[in-house]
Amino acid sequence: MEPKLVIAGIDVHKKMLAVVVVDEDHPQQALEQRKFGTNGGELKHLAAWLESHGVSLVVMESTALYWRPVWLALEGQYILHLAQAQSNAAPRGRKSDYADALRLARRFLAAELRLSFVPDAEQRTWRCLSRSKHQKRRRRVQIQNQMEALLEESQIKLSSVITDLLGVTGYRILKALAEGETDPAKLVTMAADNLKASKEQLAEAVSGPMQSRHRRVLAMQLEELDLLDRHIAELSRQLGDASIEKGVSAPWANPSPAP
Secondary structure, X not given: OOOOOEEEEEEEOOOOEEEEEEEOOOOOOOOEEEEEOOOHHHHHHHHHHHHHOOXXXXXXXOOOOOHHHHHHHHEOOEEEEEEOHHHXXXXXXXXXXXXXXXXXXXXXXXXXXXXXXOOOHHHHHHHHHHHHXXXXXXXXXXXXXXXXXXXXXXXXXXXXXXXXXOOXXXXXXXXXXXXXXXXXXXXXXXXXXXXXXXXXXXXHHOOOOOOHHHHHHHHHHHHHHHHHHXXXXXXXXXXXXXXXXXXXXXXXXXXXXXX
């Protein structure tokens, strides 16, 4: 005879966990219930408490990201599931922490919950690197747009005569402008040999009056841009190294992401 399945429902909050233990034969009645904190020591006590009650499966629910440290503390010790909060909604006016945890366990056993896909530890690393790189590339585009607006405010039409504002020619001229160069003749000498615009067109484009406060803002934007480029290169390297080590060509697809 197979042993009864004992599961724990955990209602996760920022500072508190409400935990209810039930078995598959009596899902309406809590065998044990207890509240825990959410710091590292409390999560260790939680794991030991669950083991002492024969729990083999844990289902948790949280409307924010507070489930993540709980998941990490229990990962590898228990079968874990994350329920989408809407599928465990309480009847109006009847919300309570233990009741929510008990209902969570009961609905799991009745297959009434919508569960989120949570990638394994290796996939979460991929996700972290990929998201970070994407966010930094988006920030890079924002900075470029801010630079363009700053130049327009200074009557400098550099992007009208070069294809890439942050290409070789554009970057050299932006750097010189930030450092205080005002002579169009000197700025023209920084153009790459393959620039399609004439020297006269370029000189006219960079002859606008740039105020000192605009130069300081431009210098800060260039510093942030350089830092972002270094970070993007490092993230790309880490992603490439992980691909080589594991023999994969791309991060996983997450069809039903966890919050």
